[in-house]
Amino acid sequence: MRDSLRESNHDFRASTQLFNSLDPAKIDGDLDVINRGKQRGEVNQPPKTAKNLDDVEHAIVERVEDEKKAAHHTLEDNLQLLGGRLAGLDFEEQFGLIRQTNAASVSDFKASVAVGLDELHGLRRALNDAEKEHAWFKEKHGLVRAARVQHGAAHIFRLSLLLFLFLVETAMNGNFLAKGNEQGFFGGILEAAAFSFINIGAALLLAVFCARLVTHRSFFVKFVGIISILFYIGLAISINLALAHYREVSG
Template sequence: MFGKIQKETVVSVHKPVEFRVIDQDELALELDVENLAKQAAREDKPISGSLSPDANELKFQEDLARRAFQSGNRVKQSLSDLRDSILNTSITKEASEIEQMTSKFESQIVSNLNSKLSLLKSMEDDYRQINDDINHFKKTNGLRRSASYPPSHVLTFSLLFIALIAESMLNGVFFAEGSDSGLVGGIAIAFVISFFNISVGFITGFFLRYKNHISRAKSIFAYFTLIVSITFSTVFNLLVGHYREALGIDPDNAKSIAVDRFSEGILTIYDVQSWLLIAIGLVFFGFAIFKGYKIDDEYPKYGKIVRDREQLKEDITGEKESFYDEFDELHEELDSRLDDIYESVILTSKRLNSYVNSIENQQSAYNSYIVHLQNCLNYVVTLYRDINSNERSDPSPAYFNSSQLSISSEQNFMVEFVDTRNDLLETKEKLAIAVPRIKSELFSIKETYHSKINEACKL
């Protein structure tokens, strides 16, 4: 009925740039420092009067500067991504949704409330009309008591069905002797007889309730119907007894024999089993009358009209409970949504701190890597000069002992970003106070509209 609230989860993962530690001895082998140094020494290069590094040293410098430059580009991209993440990290949307939660809850309830109240009002009017009809019915028929009726007819019809099966099984044994199909055929015959016997008894009991009617004519008619029905059932069961006895004499002509003997004398039955069959039929006939009489209130139509009223009352209660459940479900969704939003705010705050720390750590790691590269350059240059000095015949240049190459520091940059951690922390603290208040307001709104539903229909 209400629009389902969608939960949103924002996940952001930053993977920092990692720098491989360079083994200085492996680097020396990779750059072929020893061979280049010996080769230059054999040619007494660089010459003793040289004031600047030779081509080999510049090659070493260029290789490590290239590594620094490539790493710097990767760091630039990483820091740029972090800066964009910081720029896009905000809880403004969450804060706005939290503040609008109460108005959203109330608007969603109100949008459906009028139709609910209209339905309840209509059902309440119907209830009052039925109640007036009951009062009129009681006054017209001289009733002062409450109606008495079974809550359901399932038990009554179940018992009648059991009685039908029981009578069919018992009578089936008696009819089995004269049936070509044995016990199965006997039960089939007995079932038809039992169904007719019980049906007549049930209908008799149902109309017997009219003996309690305020109308004298209807009361007399009910007694007349009972007398006729009992007479008919007695005659019917006696005829069935004659038929059962005739089956034992001549199964093929049992019907005609039964009619003839019934005409000669209604009580001229000599077989004990046939009299037992008659007794069983009359007992179940009486049971059916009793169940038909008790199918509803003893005063005709009184139970039905009261039952209709009570059913409508249950329907009204069910509708009210349904409305409560809808309000409660929406309240629970919004309450849960509040928790989810605030949890998202906490995670966003942590994520922002992580972004800022990552910038600082990334810059620090890059600066440390540049120092590492500088140390590697110093190592290979020193190794080159030592080998060159030991292998040459001329004195080594003076700059071997004083001058060191360096890696350009152009890549040691700082990224500019707006640090919004304090603003976000302030907003988070405000929301920490607002969330319990809004939860309380949501609960109050729910209870208010529960009361409105109760006031609209007080049944």
């Protein structure tokens, strides 16, 4: 029973190939070639003068021919299946689509290159002009250092600091001005905001356009920057005195 269960149902050796080799041991076990050969040999069958194949030999030949025909049918079936799949792939149509897409892609790429060259030409001219202006500016002012570019974080920090000073000054002055204002704290805040705007706005304008002149290489321009700083000091004192006087009068 165990041997019958373990026995394979084909005459081939186990392999991963499509057309496997015949297993002589399996055929021998099925046809009992050795025992039948001994039995027929004992009775001298077939005789030495026989030219035709006997029954055992015919059985072996038929078994091999059957396997040959089965393998041939398998080959034909697989060839038909392969032919159908190749026909379904339609390589000619696919190649035509590839050629068409390739031609369109090349045309689009050339058009994009032409547009990019036009844009690069304009950018190159702008870059050359900027480099010439930069070289002229450094030569005119005798500068050797590289340009100092303000970053976004530093700019945001300056604006935040100005806003913070504006709010602090408005809150402090609004508390004092609210005592003599008919609208109370809200009116005092509005008046304080006006004074703070004038004070900080004037400081900002003078710092941007005038105070920075003190770093100029020309002595005359430096003198203008120093005068601007002194003017701002006087203006700040005047604004604060005016605010104190207004608070005293309104209080």
